[in-house]
Structures are given as structure tokens and as C-alpha cells.
Amino acid sequence: MKRRSSIFHCSLIIATLTSGCSSSEVSTRQPDETRAVDYVRIVSRPLGNGLTVSGRLVSREEAAVASQLSGFQVRQVLVDQGDLVKRGQPMATLDDTLLRADIAQQRANLVQAQVASERAGQEAERVASLDKTGVLSDEAIAERRLAARTAGAQLGSARAQLTAQTVRQSLMVVRAPMNGRVLTRTVRPGDVASPSAIMFTIAAGQVVELDAEIPEQRLGLVHVGQGARVTLPSGAVVEGRVRLVSAQVDADTRLGRARVTLPVRSDLRPGGFAEVTFLGDGAPVLVLPDAAITYSADGTFVTTIGAENRVKQVSVKVGRRASGMAEIVSGPPAGTRVLTGSQDFVLPGDKVQPVPMRPTPAQSEAK
Numbered sequence: 216m217k218r219r220s221s222i223f224h225c226s227l228i229i230a231t232l233t234s235g236c237s238s239s240e241v242s243t244r245q246p247d248e249t250r251a252v253d254y255v256r257i258v259s260r261p262l263g264n265g266l267t268v269s270g271r272l273v274s275r276e277e278a279a280v281a282s283q284l285s286g287f288q289v290r291q292v293l294v295d296q297g298d299l300v301k302r303g304q305p306m307a308t309l310d311d312t313l314l315r316a317d318i319a320q321q322r323a324n325l326v327q328a329q330v331a332s333e334r335a336g337q338e339a340e341r342v343a344s345l346d347k348t349g350v351l352s353d354e355a356i357a358e359r360r361l362a363a364r365t366a367g368a369q370l371g372s373a374r375a376q377l378t379a380q381t382v383r384q385s386l387m388v389v390r391a392p393m394n395g396r397v398l399t400r401t402v403r404p405g406d407v408a409s410p411s412a413i414m415f416t417i418a419a420g421q422v423v424e425l426d427a428e429i430p431e432q433r434l435g436l437v438h439v440g441q442g443a444r445v446t447l448p449s450g451a452v453v454e455g456r457v458r459l460v461s462a463q464v465d466a467d468t469r470l471g472r473a474r475v476t477l478p479v480r481s482d483l484r485p486g487g488f489a490e491v492t493f494l495g496d497g498a499p500v501l502v503l504p505d506a507a508i509t510y511s512a513d514g515t516f517v518t519t520i521g522a523e524n525r526v527k528q529v530s531v532k533v534g535r536r537a538s539g540m541a542e543i544v545s546g547p548p549a550g551t552r553v554l555t556g557s558q559d560f561v562l563p564g565d566k567v568q569p570v571p572m573r574p575t576p577a578q579s580e581a582k
Contacts, residue, residue: 250565252557253572254520255507259499259549262537266436267492270427274418274485275458275476278392280306282408284383287311289406294415296400300391306415307389309408314384321377328366328373335359335366395419398485423483425455425475427491431464434471442494443475448487453477457493500534501543507555508533508541518558519551520569526554526561 287309294306339360389408395417402414425445429437441457459474475491477483508531509516516530531546547553554561555572 249568251568251570252554254552254569255555255572257501257503257549257551259501262500262502262542266433268427268429269490270425272423272485272487273426275422275424276419278417279413280415281410281413282389283386285409287408289404294397296397298397302393304391305388309387311387318380321380325373325377328370332366332370335363339363393419396421421479423477425491427473428470431469437473437493444492446490502540503543504555505539505541507553518554525566528563
């Protein structure tokens, strides 16, 4: 009897403890909370073609500056690398000491030739009046006339030589052939000038372009007039426009080329490298981040946030993709809120707490 009483007492204690635990769990259980989810809206904007390549910054047009004379020493260099120059501005001067002496000699020769020509002309006029008079033979008269023509030719030669030397004197100053910025300077005072020795190179008009290398299979995505976004090594972004697309592809590298004209900026330096993203044709389409789209065996769909912040799966048809964005060919209208990154953690009909997601750089590039 005593044993039965003990068993009953233990059973009562266990039942009491069990009841106490269940009561505690019920008292601490909280009602279900709505899940916070990131969302973006479907928007209508131009979509890039998704082509991003690298290239080298080059001057749109460069001019090589050299002296037209040979054998003269450089006396003074007037500009340096990085200087802005205007068309006709002196850049260097040559030592014209010997040339000035030659010009003085040619002027003296010209005076002598003028005197000789005048004398020969006067003699020719005098003998002309004696023609057919028998005072002088025909041979003598012909000889005097020939001397007059020779003196006249020598006078013309002296004038031409003086003119040539004067032209050389004007070329003793090396001038800028166009407006622009001096890219390189290879001349020093004391160097001997030569037409084959480049003294300076000038970037015409300071216009810099990006020479982009494009794979052959994607060259058709780029066309003249297309917008482009160039990212410099410093991180700065510059808007440009395609000026030229190469008509041929390199047989060895299978790369084509495109020139993107950029605005005049002080931080654009020819020779540097940059990255370019070619933009779309400007026609607005419905776009959405690719991360917001779910691909499964049942199809392609997005998870939208509807009335009372409840989620719903909607089938979509995807078109082009570029820079992390996708074109929505058919599906929800513009402005629809769509989950991105959290669609796998909710079920249709669940109530959520929407949190607008900040656009990423890739999303901004689709503008």
C-alpha cells in the first residue's frame, strides 16, 4: 500500500512539472513577425548592350614638329611638355649666325649682278642702232646681245638665291602648326636640326579619345554615334560618343577597334588606359536587376509585392541583358515592386515588410 502511494506521488510531481514547462513555453511564444525584404521597382529606361572593354587614351590627332632646315644648331627652346600652344607660336629658334652672313653675301652679289645687267643692257641698246649699218659685224652685234641676256639671267639668279636665303631665315623659328598641347619634347639647345629629327609632338585641340579593342564577335554591337561611359584609373566617369568603328579586324588578335571621343579635361592623358561601357540605343524598355528574376524548371518569374504587402509570383519573359540588368519583354507593368535577393525565403501569400533597395552602379549604368 505504501509503495502504491509513492508511485502516485511521483506521478503527480511529474505531471505538475510537465504542466509547468508547457505553460512556460506558451507564455514566452511571440506572434509571427513579418519578414523585412529588399525590393526594387520595374522601371522604363534605355538598356546598355552589356559590352565593356578596355582601351588606351590617345590624341584624336597628333602633329609632329620638326625643322625644315638641316645643319643648324638649336639656339633656344621656348616651350616644354604640357604647355598649350597656338598656331604660329614660336616653339624653338635656330642659330642663324652663318645664314645672316650668307644673306649679306647674296645681297652684295645681287648689287653686282644689277650693275652688270644694266651695263650689258646699255651696250645692247647701243649696238642695236648700228645694226645693218656695217659699223659692226653681225657676229659682234649678236655677241653683245648674248652678253645682255646672260647678265639678265645672272641678275635673276642672284635675286632667287637671296629669296631662298630669306626664306631660310624665316624658318629659323620653329612654329606650332596648330593649336594644342605639347605632348613630348625631344629637342635641347645645341642639338643639330634636321627634318627627320622630331622636336615636339602636339595633341591637336587637346581632344583625347579612347581607342577601344573589341572582340570580333561583338563588334556589331558598336556603331558610330553611340553613347559610351568611360571609367578612368582614378575612378572618374566620363561620358563620350563613338566617332569611328574600324572597317577591318586584326587577323592575328581577331580584335576590331572603336574610337570614343571624350570631352576636353585636364585629367585625360594620352597613353593611359581606361575602361569603356557602350550604352544602348536610347529606346526605353522595362528593366529589372537580373538578381530579382527566378529561373526554375517551372519557368521564369518574379516575386511581386501587392496589396497589404503580400507577395505573389508572376511569370515574365526576359529579353536583353546588360550590366546586371534584364529587359522584361512581358510581365508586370512599370512601377511594380519586385523582391530582389529575398524571393527564395518567402511563399506566395506571405506578408512582408518592404525595404527599398539602393541602386547599384550596374543599375545606374542602364540609364
